[in-house]
Amino acid sequence: MIYLQLFWSFFQIGLLSFGGGLAAMPLIQIQVVDIHGWLTFTEFTDLITISEMTPGPISINSATFVGTQIAGLGGALVSTFGCILPSCIIVSLLAWLYGKYRELVIIKGVLACLRPMVAALILSAGLSILILSFWGPGGFTWDTASIDFIAVALFTVSLFLLRKFKTSPLFIILGSGMIGGACYLLF
Amino acid sequence: MKKNIKNYFRLFKSTFLLSAFTFGGGYVIIPLMKKKFVDELGWLEEEEMLNMAAIAQSSPGPMAVNASILVGWRLMGISGALMAILGTVLPPLIILSVISLFYDSFRDNALVSAVLKGMMAGVCAVIFDVVITMGGKIFKAKKLLPILIMVGVFVVYFVLRVNIINIILFCGTLGVLISLHDKRTGKEHI
Numbered sequence: 258m259i260y261l262q263l264f265w266s267f268f269q270i271g272l273l274s275f276g277g278g279l280a281a282m283p284l285i286q287i288q289v290v291d292i293h294g295w296l297t298f299t300e301f302t303d304l305i306t307i308s309e310m311t312p313g314p315i316s317i318n319s320a321t322f323v324g325t326q327i328a329g330l331g332g333a334l335v336s337t338f339g340c341i342l343p344s345c346i347i348v349s350l351l352a353w354l355y356g357k358y359r360e361l362v363i364i365k366g367v368l369a370c371l372r373p374m375v376a377a378l379i380l381s382a383g384l385s386i387l388i389l390s391f392w393g394p395g396g397f398t399w400d401t402a403s404i405d406f407i408a409v410a411l412f413t414v415s416l417f418l419l420r421k422f423k424t425s426p427l428f429i430i431l432g433s434g435m436i437g438g439a440c441y442l443l444f
Numbered sequence: 445m446k447k448n449i450k451n452y453f454r455l456f457k458s459t460f461l462l463s464a465f466t467f468g469g470g471y472v473i474i475p476l477m478k479k480k481f482v483d484e485l486g487w488l489e490e491e492e493m494l495n496m497a498a499i500a501q502s503s504p505g506p507m508a509v510n511a512s513i514l515v516g517w518r519l520m521g522i523s524g525a526l527m528a529i530l531g532t533v534l535p536p537l538i539i540l541s542v543i544s545l546f547y548d549s550f551r552d553n554a555l556v557s558a559v560l561k562g563m564m565a566g567v568c569a570v571i572f573d574v575v576i577t578m579g580g581k582i583f584k585a586k587k588l589l590p591i592l593i594m595v596g597v598f599v600v601y602f603v604l605r606v607n608i609i610n611i612i613l614f615c616g617t618l619g620v621l622i623s624l625h626d627k628r629t630g631k632e633h634i
Binding site: 271272273274275279281283284287302303305306307308309311312313314315316317318321322325326330333334337340341343344345347348349351352362363365366367368369370371372373374375376377378379380381382383384386387389390407408409411412415416419420426429430431432433434435436437438439440441442 | 463464465499500503504505506507508509510513514517518525529533535536537539540541543544545547554555558559560561562563564565566567568569570571572573574575576578579582589590591593594595596597598601602608609611612615616618619620622623624626627634
């Protein structure tokens with residue numbers, strides 16, 4: 258039963274995540290945290306952090322992680338299979354369609370409307386994590402005493418490096434982990 | 445391409461290594477694939493690779509998996525696609541299984557939680573970097589409809605907490621209607 262639930266959840270994630278990478282993040286959150294409660298929100302952000310610092314697609318990383326946590330290796334395999342099955346079916350179909358009709362006006366139109374949506378969804382997910390990072394599990398308040406200034410500093414410097422010098426994301430994440438880790442332990 | 449064990453193994457090895465070293469999201473894998481399959485192995489033409497990238501990008505699901513399916517299929521049919529999927533999925537499956545096994549024991553460790561907390565701020569910055577780039581492109585294109593969709597979806601999803609499936613269906617339907625309308629009238633709203 259749990260295998261079926263895992264399969265079906267990750268099948269939906271695979272089916273509905275357009276745009277690659279971070280686009281899957283809000284969908285994973287909805288399935289894994291909001292609907293099934295397989296992970297707490299903090300565990301989910303740990304998962305995102307781990308996914309970002311390890312290679313491979315975020316949805317497959319999540320499928321493996323959640324599957325293993327909930328139902329061991331079998332769970333990991335079932336979730337991963339569910340996650341890639343829609344791709345296998347749809348991409349094969351699209352490759353065939355592409356050979357037949359190269360200029361799909363309607364498909365292009367649908368994608369043009371989905372791209373700005375994806376940007377908004379990623380922003381929403383990013384804001385949720387930002388609030389957790391700056392204010393902790395308690396959520397946003399106007400009280401400045403509850404702000405984690407180490408996190409604010411790490412975020413600001415990281416974003417500056419990414420925008421200005423196109424620093425590699427891996428370097429940013431590992432760097433903020435080491436510097437931040439040292440700061441949290443010292444102060 | 446010949447369907448022999450040597451070529452299957454080379455396809456598996458290529459996709460496995462590409463997947464194992466693709467840090468930072470699906471978009472990174474396309475230039476790496478081009479380097480490998482076009483420049484290094486000469487198995488594909490550059491234009492073909494770009495077409496496949498476009499289809500992979502337009503399809504749901506992980507982009508690295510989509511691209512591998514297309515390349516594997518093109519080179520060696522269904523068995524090639526399966527080989528490429530296996531090569532792409534195995535590295536994250538192995539790495540995350542190992543991390544997941546140790547997750548419980550190291551989650552409560554003070555050093556690990558401090559490092560994860562620091563990394564969370566870094567991940568946030570990476571997410572905002574992507575959002576700024578994506579949003580910036582949409583604003584720079586100066587088309588009203590995509591800007592309205594972006595702002596509207598943010599409000600409806602983040603503030604009003606509307607179910608994401610409804611939002612996807614709405615935007616998809618809007619795309620169908622608008623492209624049909626534009627085709628008939630010759631305008632370009634998107």
